[in-house]
Structure formats: structure tokens, C-alpha cells
Amino acid sequence: MTTIEDKYKALATDNAPGQETRQKTGNIEALMRGDVMAGTPVDFSHGDVDAFAPTPGSFEAFSAGVEVGGKQAYTEYRGALDIRTELAAKLEAFIGAPVSADDGLIVTTGTQGALFLAVAATVTDGDKVAIVQPDYFANRKLVQFFGGEIAPVQLNYINNDQNAGLNLGELRGAFEAGAKVFLYSNPNNPTGAVYAAEEIDEIAALAAEFDATVIVDQLYSRLLYEGVPYVHFRAVSDRSDNIVTIMGPSKTESLSGYRLGVAFGAPKLIERMEKLQAIVSLRAAGYNQSVLRTWFNEPDGWMAERVALHQAIRDDLIRVFHGAGFETRVPQAGSYLFPKLPTLGVDVHDFVRLLRLQAGVIVTPGTEFSPHTEASVRLNFSQDHTAAVAAAERIVAMAHRYKA
Amino acid sequence: MTTIEDKYKALATDNAPGQETRQKTGNIEALMRGDVMAGTPVDFSHGDVDAFAPTPGSFEAFSAGVEVGGKQAYTEYRGALDIRTELAAKLEAFIGAPVSADDGLIVTTGTQGALFLAVAATVTDGDKVAIVQPDYFANRKLVQFFGGEIAPVQLNYINNDQNAGLNLGELRGAFEAGAKVFLYSNPNNPTGAVYAAEEIDEIAALAAEFDATVIVDQLYSRLLYEGVPYVHFRAVSDRSDNIVTIMGPSKTESLSGYRLGVAFGAPKLIERMEKLQAIVSLRAAGYNQSVLRTWFNEPDGWMAERVALHQAIRDDLIRVFHGAGFETRVPQAGSYLFPKLPTLGVDVHDFVRLLRLQAGVIVTPGTEFSPHTEASVRLNFSQDHTAAVAAAERIVAMAHRYKA
Incomplete structure (x- = not known):
């Protein structure tokens, strides 16, 4: 039996993004080569909402929620019905499949909250769950926390093909071995890969064949780069009792400070998620829910400009890393880049600390996303x-400085 | 083995406060006696933040958080260090025992979030947990969700003595039977009873004798009525590795719409709680955390006035219920009243629905708090x-109308 100590060991946050200030640097000085580099510090562990500001009108929407008063402070656990009604219509139009405001949608404390509740609603002791490697680091932790077993499925993402590179044979194998849930992010975190239509079709076919539940995290699906086609899983599969889609306005829209997300899909699972949310946090903060009125409702041209600005940064960073010979997929969506470093003479976790101390750059080590991506x-x-x-140029310089 | 269906059946929210709008009323008309009563609707399932407004300056504190920008949006999972530092000093002064900003305090998504994390950090499959009956309804659900077993301890609260009425013999029995955790609210929810110094001393002594962890929910400990002494558990017991205290500004301060709470105490448990919060919601909404700067920092006289206004309502409601001969403890703290109804000719859940439909009054059935309090x-x-x-007068009239 898993002890509670083991359970929490598996939840280690020592290398998690945003927790760097809690790290003890130990005797890292002994490893140091060279001096501190000049330059503006950059924290790549999350987006900078000062550089890309929250959606215009978001604060005003919050204020309006406070003005509404008690009705907005105490909503149903799954979120205020009027807000769910507005959202359902917008999400339906976005994904191209029905979304029910009444029984098929829940407002959560961020996309993280939605993921937590969705995994809790589908996974219990001994359940096998197919998890992509690499993928968002919390996916693995969530499955383990609820006593599930991970059936890993590789994503051969270091290519610049039109597909994400999912090993569909491994996914079939996971289902054959008994996996009843498949959880994946599309666009993929940390690589920015977007699943091709054929991959989505095949995932849908396999899930149907093995009667599996699919939880798809589409957090970054609004930040698509030029010419990239995107297929919503729910639009392809009509197994509406077995699909939960997760999204939120924390990334592209820079509304992370409000902690808002949504999950929509199978009413049976949304109901479980609401029951659990009732004891986890009661609800997403009532006033904050009002900010969702700005979502999919941005000023004309605002989203297109935001995408273009991110694409320009992407292109310049790719130039830096490809120029240095670092294998790096060109992200098709989202704002993550996952460059592979050359072989280093120091441990990757030490290198990440050295980057922080000497180059003023915070990145998240690849080990968080897969046991096979420690070089990234x-x-x-x-x-x-x-x-x-x-900052990217300093990463390259540091990698050369610490080369094996 | 518990199936996932059973797990969620135990989390039923059908009669939970705030969820009334989701209830199907079925063929309740068949039970109806008499007409609809005139009067202003009152939702007693939670406090009315329109009647008792949020702390002055709370919205301004939120705005200031938004102005801070990225640093406030992305805090440590356990909350922003500067806010924790301010809070630790205030909480230390309030409870009369040390609180460490660095490793002994976490900001959570409401007091509910703190309870969820604290139970998760201490209870796993098969663990026995001593739970008071009646007490806050989520306590039982949380223990069951994490696979724990409930060892019930009765609170003989229908008295107006100076003690809460905890059955200390049963508490000893629970520990003797193997309970390793004791979870209780003080002031008690739903009765407003406050534990006497002798009760706290005895709980501390028993917890020490059996090396048990104590989680104490002190949510209402600032709303104390005239002449009521209050003892902070942590001030009595120095077993600092085995105590977690929970509070929040959602009730007396009417800040529920911001979803903020805190837990403080044993560093080992706070660390687990942070690791779990990282996958539950990442953090309490960053901007919202700023509102905690107003906590224990209210304008002079504001809190005293708020307490006096509540005491006046309490006194009038007690007059109504005692006048009608309903057994009702006089709450020593908080804003809950738990009157016992006379024997009715309809099921209590039906009566609660009838109250809503005919009297415009929403109350929470006593079954949520204990299997033994269905008459309240x-x-x-x-x-x-x-x-x-x-509205209280309408409850009395309805109880007479539906008398057995």
C-alpha cells in the first residue's frame, strides 16, 4: 500500500515552474564556470503578463461582478448559470460541437482546477491511464495522486512534420493493456506540437474501440500560428458521454491572475467534477467568474495581433537555437519552446540553477515533462x-560554457 | 474496494447550501398545505454580502494587486511571500502562538480549500478520523473522499451551558480505536457553540496522549458575542508538528466572493498541502491574494459594530424560535442558528423544499451535519x-402548518 509520505513524494515541486525561489542552491558555487552575464532577467517558467497584458476590459468585468454583489459571490458550485450560458454558446461555436450550459459545463479554478477534477472524476486506485511523454507535468502527478498507473505513450515531437508525432501503436498497446482513460494536451505542452487530423481521427477510433474516456487539454488552442490547421477532438468524436474538453483564459489572454478555467463534455463526469469542486474550493471565486464575459469576446483584431506578436518571438528564438545547432521543434501553436541542449558537463538540474544564478534566466527542466527529455x-x-x-542567446552561451 | 461511483455518491450535493436551484421539486405539490406566504425572500443557506458588505478597502486592495501585475499573478503556490509575512504577524498576535511565514503558512482558495488540503495531507485509505456530530458537512465528505473512516464524537449542543458539549469520553474512545486525526470546527458549525477552556485542554491532552494530529477550523473565531471567552487550540497545545489551524475572511468579513483562506501550523503538513495545491489549482487567485492585506486590518470599530449587529439579529431570532417553543441553542459566536423543529407530518427534505416554494425561505437541512440532527x-x-x-416567523408558521 502507498503510504501518505510516498504519495507526496511523487508530487515533488522542487523543479516546478514558479517555485524556483524556494530552491536551496546548496554548494552550486563549486560547479560555477565564468562570471555572471549582463542582461535583463527573464523568467521563462511562465508567461509575462506585464509584457502581454490581460484582455482589455477584464478588470472592468471583475468590478462589475463585485457590483452585482451576493448573487455573484455565491454561485452554483459549477459557476453562475448566466455566465455558463454565454460561455456554452461561444465554446460551441469555437469547437464545432454541442456544449450544454445546464449539465455539460463547469467553471473551475484555472485550467489546473479543471484537470484535477477531470482526473479525479475518472481515475481511481489501480486504473491505467495513457499519458503522453512529454506532456504537461501535472498530468502524471494527478494520475499518481489518485492511485492510477501510467501507461506511457511516446510523442516523437522533434520533427517539423505536419503531425505531432504520437506513437499510435503505443496508444493501442496502452488500451490493450487496460487503459480506460487517455489524457493529452493539444497543442502539446511543452513542445508546441499540434496533432494532425489523421492523428485525432485515429485517437478517436481507438478510444471508441476500447470504450475509453478522453480528457483533452486544449488550453493553447486559440494561439495557432499561420497556416496551422487545428482539429477539436470533440468535433471528430461524437462519443459525448466519454469526452471532457478543458480550456481557460490563463495563457493567450493573460488572465492567469484570476484563476479561471472551464471543462465541458460528458454530463456524468461534469456532475462528479462539481461534487468534488464543492469540497475542494466550493467554486471558482465568484467575482472572478465575471471576467469570463470577456472571453471569446475580445476587441476586433486583438487576438490576431497577439498571435502575430508571439509568432515573431517564436521565429527569432528558433533562429537563435537552430543557429546554435540545438535541435528544436518549431512550435505550431502556444508559447512553449523545448530546445534540446548539447551534452553538458553538469547535471541538467544544476545547469538550470546556474542559468538562474549566472544568466538571470529561469527555465523549466525537461525532466518535469518526461523521463526521456532530460536534455531539453x-x-x-x-x-x-x-x-x-x-536571454535565449545567454542560454546558448551558457550551454557552450558548460559543455561536456 | 470502493468504486468511483460510490466515491461520488458519498459526495452528494443535492441538499448542499447554494445548490437549491438545481433541485428537481418533483411532485411536491401533492404535499402542499395552504398558500404561498407574503414576505421578502431570505436565503439562509449562506450570509448575505449585500446586507453585510465586504470589508472596506477590499476592492481597492484587489485593484492594487492587478496593478502590481505579473508578480502578483504568479506567486509561489503557497501564496505571495510579502502577503504571508504580513499575515503571519497578524495571525500570531490573534492566536497567541508562533506562525512562520516561511514554512508554516499557506494561502488557499477559501477555507474550504484549506480544509481539503489539510485532510488530504493527513488522511489516506483506512485511516480513522474523529469527526464531531454535528459539524460542518464537508468534514465527513472529505474524510470519506480520501478513503478514511469516520469515528463519530457527539456534541450535545442543545444546552446553553458555558461549554460546547463535546463527549470527551467518545473522543478518547475514537483515539483508542486508532483515530490518528481529530478534525473539528470552533466555533462549531452549525450550532454556534464555542468550546470551553476545559474542553480545549482535554482535547489537547488526549491528542498528546495518542499522538494525534488536530485540524481545527476557526473560521468564525472573530465573530464572538458579548462575554464569550475563546481559546485558540494552538495557544494551549505546543505540539507544533501536529496541529493545523484554518481560518479565512469569507464569513465575518464577507469576502467569500474572493475565495481566500489560510492554513497555518505544522511545516511538514503545510508542505504537503502546497504540493497538492500545485495540482489542484496552482494557487489562490494571485490578484485576490492582495485582498488579504485588509484582513485583521479593518477600520477602527468596524469589527465591533459588525459583531453587535449580528448579536442583535441573533437575539431577535432566538426570541422567535424560543417563543414558538423550538429548542435552539443561543449561538456564542458566528452567524449560524440551528433550531429544532417540532415533529412534522412531512419528510424534513420535503419541508425544506416547501419552505423555499411557499415561504420564500432557504435553509439547510440538519441531515447535512449529522445523522442525528434531522429535526433541525x-x-x-x-x-x-x-x-x-x-422569515424566521414564516418558518415557525410553516412548521405549525405541517405539524404531524
Whole structure:
């Protein structure tokens, strides 16, 4: 039996993005080569909401929620019905499949909250869950926390093909071995890969064949680069009792400070998620829910400009890393870049600490996303353009300095 | 083995406060006696933040958080260090025992979030947990969700003695039977009972004797009525590795719409709670955390006035219920009242629905708090004074109408 100590050991946050200030640097000085590099510090562990500001009108929408008063402070656990009604219509139009405001949608405390509740609603002791490697680091932790077993499925993402590179044979194998749930992010975190239509079709066919539940995290599906086709899983599969889609306005829209997300799909699972949310946090903060009125409702041209600005940063960073010979997929969507470093003479976790101390650059080590990607680091490039490019150049310089 | 269906059946929210709008009323008309009563509708399932407004300056503190920008949006999972530092000093002064900003305090998504994380950090499959009956309804659900077993301890609260009425013999019995955790609210929810110094001393002694962890929910500990002494558990017991205290500004301060709470105490447990919060919601909404700067920092006289206004409502409601011969403890703290209804000719859940449909009054059935309190209903009397008294009179009239 798993002890509670083991359970929490598996939830280690020592290398998690945003927790760097809690790290003890130990005797890292002994490893140091060279001096501190000049330059504007950049924290690539998350997007910079000062560089890319929250959606216009978001604060005003919050204020209006406070003005509404008690009705907005105490909503149903799944969120205020009027807000769910507005959202359902917008999400339906976005994904091209029905979304029910009454019984098929829940407002959560961020996309993280939605993921937590969705995994809790589908996974219990001993259940096998197919998880992509690499993928968002919390996916694995969530499955383990609820006593599930991970059936890993590789994503051969270091290519610049039109598909994401999912090993569909491994996915079939996971289902054959008994996996009843498949959880994946599309666009993929940390690589920015987008699943091709054929991959989505095949995932849908396999899920149907093995009667599996699919939880798809589409957090970044609004930040698509030029010419990239995107297929919503729910639009392809009509197994509406077995699909939960997760989204939120924390990334492209820079509304992370409000902690808002949504999950929509199978009423049976949404109901479980609401029951659990009732004891986890009661609800997403009532006033904050009002901010969702700005979502899919941005000023004309605002989203297109935001995408173009991110694409320009992406292109410059790719130039830096490809120029240095680092294998790096060109992200098709989102604001993550996952360059592979050359072989280093120091441990990757030490290198990440050295980057912070000597180059003023915070990145997230690849080990968070897969046991097979320790040579990579993740950058969230939703940053000041100039500072991000200079910081990328310092990463390259540091990698050369610490080469094996 | 518990199936996932059973797990969620135990989390039923059908009769939970705030969820009334989701209830199907079925063929309740067949039970109806008499007409609809005139009067201002009152929702006693939670406090009315329109009647008792949020702390002055709370919205401005939120705005200031938004102005801070990225640093406030992305805090450590356990909350922003500067805010934790301010809070630790204030909480230390309030409870009369040390609180460490660095490793002994976490900001959570409401007091509910703190309870969820604290139970998760201490209870796993098969663990016995001593739970008071009656007590806050989520306590039982949380223990069951994490696979724990409940060892019930009765609270003989229908008295107006100076103690809460905890059966200390049963608490000893629970520990002897193997309970390793004791979870209780003080002031008690739903009765407003406050534990006497001798009760706290004895709980501390028993917890020490059996090396048990104590989680104490002190949510209402600032709303104490005239002449009521209050003892902070942590000030009595120095077993600092085995105590977690939970509080929040959602009730007395009417800040529920911001979803903020705190837990403080044993560093080992706070660390687990942070690791779990990282996958539950990442953090309490960053901007919202700023509102905690107003906590224990209210304008002079504001809190005293708020307490006096609640005491006046309490006194009038007690007059109504005692006048009608309903057994009702006089709450020593908080804004809950838990009157016992006379024997009715209809099921209590039907009566609660009838109250809503015919009297415009929402209350929470006593079954939520203990299997032994189905004759009681809970009222949160943080309401407009006049409307609350009139609504209480309608409850009495309805109870007479539906008498057995």
C-alpha cells in the first residue's frame, strides 16, 4: 500500500515552474564556470503578463461582478448559470460541437482546477491511464495522486512534420493493456506540437474501440500560428458521454491572475467534477467568474495581433537555437519552446540553477515533462520580445560554457 | 474496494447550501398545505454580502494587486511571500502562538480549500478520523473522499451551558480505536457553540496522549458575542508538528466572493498541502491574494459594530424560535442558528423544499451535519435584520402548518 509520505513524494515541486525561489542552491558555487552575464532577467517558467497584458476590459468585468454583489459571490458550485450560458454558446461555436450550459459545463479554478477534477472524476486506485511523454507535468502527478498507473505513450515531437508525432501503436498497446482513460494536451505542452487530423481521427477510433474516456487539454488552442490547421477532438468524436474538453483564459489572454478555467463534455463526469469542486474550493471565486464575459469576446483584431506578436518571438528564438545547432521543434501553436541542449558537463538540474544564478534566466527542466527529455528545457516565450531573444542567446552561451 | 461511483455518491450535493436551484421539486405539490406566504425572500443557506458588505478597502486592495501585475499573478503556490509575512504577524498576535511565514503558512482558495488540503495531507485509505456530530458537512465528505473512516464524537449542543458539549469520553474512545486525526470546527458549525477552556485542554491532552494530529477550523473565531471567552487550540497545545489551524475572511468579513483562506501550523503538513495545491489549482487567485492585506486590518470599530449587529439579529431570532417553543441553542459566536423543529407530518427534505416554494425561505437541512440532527435546520443569519426576523416567523408558521 502507498503510504501518505510516498504519495507526496511523487508530487515533488522542487523543479516546478514558479517555485524556483524556494530552491536551496546548496554548494552550486563549486560547479560555477565564468562570471555572471549582463542582461535583463527573464523568467521563462511562465508567461509575462506585464509584457502581454490581460484582455482589455477584464478588470472592468471583475468590478462589475463585485457590483452585482451576493448573487455573484455565491454561485452554483459549477459557476453562475448566466455566465455558463454565454460561455456554452461561444465554446460551441469555437469547437464545432454541442456544449450544454445546464449539465455539460463547469467553471473551475484555472485550467489546473479543471484537470484535477477531470482526473479525479475518472481515475481511481489501480486504473491505467495513457499519458503522453512529454506532456504537461501535472498530468502524471494527478494520475499518481489518485492511485492510477501510467501507461506511457511516446510523442516523437522533434520533427517539423505536419503531425505531432504520437506513437499510435503505443496508444493501442496502452488500451490493450487496460487503459480506460487517455489524457493529452493539444497543442502539446511543452513542445508546441499540434496533432494532425489523421492523428485525432485515429485517437478517436481507438478510444471508441476500447470504450475509453478522453480528457483533452486544449488550453493553447486559440494561439495557432499561420497556416496551422487545428482539429477539436470533440468535433471528430461524437462519443459525448466519454469526452471532457478543458480550456481557460490563463495563457493567450493573460488572465492567469484570476484563476479561471472551464471543462465541458460528458454530463456524468461534469456532475462528479462539481461534487468534488464543492469540497475542494466550493467554486471558482465568484467575482472572478465575471471576467469570463470577456472571453471569446475580445476587441476586433486583438487576438490576431497577439498571435502575430508571439509568432515573431517564436521565429527569432528558433533562429537563435537552430543557429546554435540545438535541435528544436518549431512550435505550431502556444508559447512553449523545448530546445534540446548539447551534452553538458553538469547535471541538467544544476545547469538550470546556474542559468538562474549566472544568466538571470529561469527555465523549466525537461525532466518535469518526461523521463526521456532530460536534455531539453522548456521556455514560455510569452515575454518581452527583445529581452527574450537576449536571454535565449545567454542560454546558448551558457550551454557552450558548460559543455561536456 | 470502493468504486468511483460510490466515491461520488458519498459526495452528494443535492441538499448542499447554494445548490437549491438545481433541485428537481418533483411532485411536491401533492404535499402542499395552504398558500404561498407574503414576505421578502431570505436565503439562509449562506450570509448575505449585500446586507453585510465586504470589508472596506477590499476592492481597492484587489485593484492594487492587478496593478502590481505579473508578480502578483504568479506567486509561489503557497501564496505571495510579502502577503504571508504580513499575515503571519497578524495571525500570531490573534492566536497567541508562533506562525512562520516561511514554512508554516499557506494561502488557499477559501477555507474550504484549506480544509481539503489539510485532510488530504493527513488522511489516506483506512485511516480513522474523529469527526464531531454535528459539524460542518464537508468534514465527513472529505474524510470519506480520501478513503478514511469516520469515528463519530457527539456534541450535545442543545444546552446553553458555558461549554460546547463535546463527549470527551467518545473522543478518547475514537483515539483508542486508532483515530490518528481529530478534525473539528470552533466555533462549531452549525450550532454556534464555542468550546470551553476545559474542553480545549482535554482535547489537547488526549491528542498528546495518542499522538494525534488536530485540524481545527476557526473560521468564525472573530465573530464572538458579548462575554464569550475563546481559546485558540494552538495557544494551549505546543505540539507544533501536529496541529493545523484554518481560518479565512469569507464569513465575518464577507469576502467569500474572493475565495481566500489560510492554513497555518505544522511545516511538514503545510508542505504537503502546497504540493497538492500545485495540482489542484496552482494557487489562490494571485490578484485576490492582495485582498488579504485588509484582513485583521479593518477600520477602527468596524469589527465591533459588525459583531453587535449580528448579536442583535441573533437575539431577535432566538426570541422567535424560543417563543414558538423550538429548542435552539443561543449561538456564542458566528452567524449560524440551528433550531429544532417540532415533529412534522412531512419528510424534513420535503419541508425544506416547501419552505423555499411557499415561504420564500432557504435553509439547510440538519441531515447535512449529522445523522442525528434531522429535526433541525441551519440558518446563516448574516442577513438583513428585518427580513430575517420575518422569515424566521414564516418558518415557525410553516412548521405549525405541517405539524404531524
